[in-house]
Amino acid sequence: MTGWTADDIPDLGGRRAIVTGANSGIGYHTALQLARHGAAVVLACRSAERGAQALGRLRAAVPGAAVELASLDLADLESVRAFAAAHDGPLDLLVNNAGVMALPHRTTADGFEMQFGTNHLGHFALTGLLLPALRATAAPRVVTVTSGxxxxxxxxxxxxxxxxxxxKWVAYADSKLANLVFAKELARRYSDVLSVAAHPGYASTNLQQAGPQMAGNAVTDRLAVLGNTLIGQSAAGGALPTLYAAASPDVVTGACYGPRGVFNLRGAPGRVPMGRTADRADLGRRLWETSERLTGVTFAPA
Known part of the structure; x- marks a missing residue:
């Protein structure tokens, strides 16, 4: 791979970061590289067991890393509130990475459709609750992971x-558009917070297989495995757009970053177009107001 790589991440010493869904895939490799370059990282994970395993792998890979594990279930607003309440001190970087994809119909603890509730509403609430900690730092960033x-x-x-x-695929696409619209609206509302979106292209993670496995669809499961093998880049490669958005000094607020290769499926990261719909200010405003009403989380005044 040519172009920007993890080796180009600057020194992040003294910076504090939270990465949601850091127990595997893109989230794990994001947390790993942030820690490797000096950041203190909280691995925010739903599963205590998988989170502990990830923490062990990370500490083995980066001896002396300033990393810790915390419980966070984005499908439960009570868990989101408890996580935010337990956070202490300023926060330099929030990576809204965790997500679910193409699941059979499920609802969250609060009764929301699982994909919209987890991918968007959970992260919306988390960002709003952590916003005071973010704005207590000199150059805060929020990276929200979307999808092509x-x-x-x-x-x-x-x-x-x-x-x-x-x-299920329509619901997934809609939730990922919500992620993108939210990232852009956050940038509009808060000039002191650098808010960007990132998408991994096609990365080989367990996300593609979770939905088919839950549905008991062996054919779709096999197709997901085949796609991961033939098309997908590694999870480490898929994390590069997120890492670029999180650490590069060239990042522009409100933009989206992803692979610059063929069809934006793989390759070195850079700024990528995501269509005009996400840029609509009226759409951003309506989603914001609706999300505040649904979650009960109101963002602090700008």
Whole structure:
């Protein structure tokens, strides 16, 4: 791979970061490289067992790393509030990475459709609750991980919870568009917070197989394995756009970063276009107001 790599990450000594979903895949490699370059990193994980395993791997890979594990279930707003309340001190970087993809229909602890509730609403609430800690630092960043599927998503405000009809890939695309719209609206509202989106392209992680496995669909599961093998780049490679967005001095607030290779599926990271829909200020404002109402989390005044 040519272009920007993890070796180009600057010294992050003294910076504090939180990475959601850091127990595996892109989240783990994001946390690993942030720690390797000096940041103090909190691995925010839903599974205590998988989180502890990831923490052990990271400490073995980076002896002396300033890393810790904390419990966070983005599908439960009570857990989100407890996590934020337990955070102490300023925060330089929040990486909204965790997510679910193409699951059979499920609902969160608060009754939201699982993909929209976890991927967007959980991270929206988390960001709002941690915003005072972020704004207590000189140059805070929020990186929200979206997907190329955001390009075909829609925000159906008359049916955000897919109650009329649930189509798992449509719901996923819609949730990833919400991630992108949120990142851009956060940038509009807070000039003192650098808010960007990142997407990994096609990265070989267990995310592609989780949905088919939950549905008991062996054919789709095998296709996911084949796609990971033939098309996908490694999880470490898929983490590079997130790391670029989190650490590069060239990042522009409100932009999206992803692989610059063919069809933006793989390759070195850089700024990528994501369509005009996500840039609509009216859409951002409506999603923001709706998300505040649904989560009960109101962001501090700018």
């Amino acid at each position: 599927f955001a390009r075909v998503g829609r925000l159906r405000f008359d049916d955000l919870q897919s109650e009329r009809r649930y189509r």
